[in-house]
Amino acid sequence: MNLKADRLVHPFEVPPVAGEAIEVADGVLWMRLPLPMALDHVNVYALDDGDSWTIVDTGFDSEKSRGIWQMLLDGPLKGKPVARILVTHHHPDHIGLAGWFQTKYGAELITTRTSWLMARMLVLDEQKAVVKETIEFWRLAGMPEDILQRRLRERPFNFADVVAPLPLGFQRIQEGSKIDIGGRSWDVHIGNGHAPEHATLWSVSNDIVIGGDQMLSTISPNIGVYATEPEADPLAEWLEACERLSEFARADQLVLPGHKLPFTGLPWRLHQLIQNHHGALKRLRAHLHNPRTAVDCFDLLFKRAIGDGEYGLALVEAVAHLNHLYHLDELQRSLDEDGAWRWQLKG
Numbered sequence: 001m002n003l004k005a006d007r008l009v010h011p012f013e014v015p016p017v018a019g020e021a022i023e024v025a026d027g028v029l030w031m032r033l034p035l036p037m038a039l040d041h042v043n044v045y046a047l048d049d050g051d052s053w054t055i056v057d058t059g060f061d062s063e064k065s066r067g068i069w070q071m072l073l074d075g076p077l078k079g080k081p082v083a084r085i086l087v088t089h090h091h092p093d094h095i096g097l098a099g100w101f102q103t104k105y106g107a108e109l110i111t112t113r114t115s116w117l118m119a120r121m122l123v124l125d126e127q128k129a130v131v132k133e134t135i136e137f138w139r140l141a142g143m144p145e146d147i148l149q150r151r152l153r154e155r156p157f158n159f160a161d162v163v164a165p166l167p168l169g170f171q172r173i174q175e176g177s178k179i180d181i182g183g184r185s186w187d188v189h190i191g192n193g194h195a196p197e198h199a200t201l202w203s204v205s206n207d208i209v210i211g212g213d214q215m216l217s218t219i220s221p222n223i224g225v226y227a228t229e230p231e232a233d234p235l236a237e238w239l240e241a242c243e244r245l246s247e248f249a250r251a252d253q254l255v256l257p258g259h260k261l262p263f264t265g266l267p268w269r270l271h272q273l274i275q276n277h278h279g280a281l282k283r284l285r286a287h288l289h290n291p292r293t294a295v296d297c298f299d300l301l302f303k304r305a306i307g308d309g310e311y312g313l314a315l316v317e318a319v320a321h322l323n324h325l326y327h328l329d330e331l332q333r334s335l336d337e338d339g340a341w342r343w344q345l346k347g
């Protein structure tokens, strides 16, 4: 395969505005919902099942999102019912309104078992203050005391703030599942690393891939470690998934991602997504002769200043890279006087 001949192409360069849709393939509508973050939107799709729609991903649960969905349902979706919601992974920008569609419109939820369990668990776990395990995790990562104290004064992020309650019951898809949606048959392959058991759908006719956040074109999906599983190695899972999914990738498939623009050139993009992390690991190996905390590694990993809006994402991503080298037995770590891990090359 000549990867370089098949670089990224974005066939649709202008995204749909709120309340409107762009038909990107026969019976496949691309729409967007806003997000109140640096990454300011999520892509959602509607697939035409004839007398009803299957929606792929939903946006956050907010008054604004519900209003935009109402505009979409009355406008481009022509008042036809939404019978099914397919959710690629459990993150709130994707599953946020699934429960609303289930409860209000009687739609059926289709997702992976891990996505459903994670979302249903997190939506019930509402906290008024940051829990002690998270504080400990931040300390271990080397978060400076002033930033930590500021975060403790704020209400912590709660999944339930942006995700509607999920009623009981869903239809499970898993590796190897086959499903018919919108006049196409799809093979389900499972991604990992960005979110556990992330569904990706590959049309049997090989024209379309529903990529979720497993395959984004111009930004690298966040690979993070959290206080829920502080020793996790999601980067290993990410690299394994990208390599495994590469076997199904073709340069001419139209990839429908969770953010940014639809694209072709998936084999090249998957290669790039793998190489980006190998590059970051290489920079860590070159500089960890002297011990550093995870926060001390931001400059090596991101090669730019990290602002407030991306601090949390940068922290979990830095820990992911260090954990990966640690699990490869290339690093040792010890606690410093501030209670942070200082990571250093072995030997």
Ligand SMILES: [Zn+2]
Pocket: 042, 091, 093, 094, 213, 258, 259
């Ligand atoms: Zn997302």
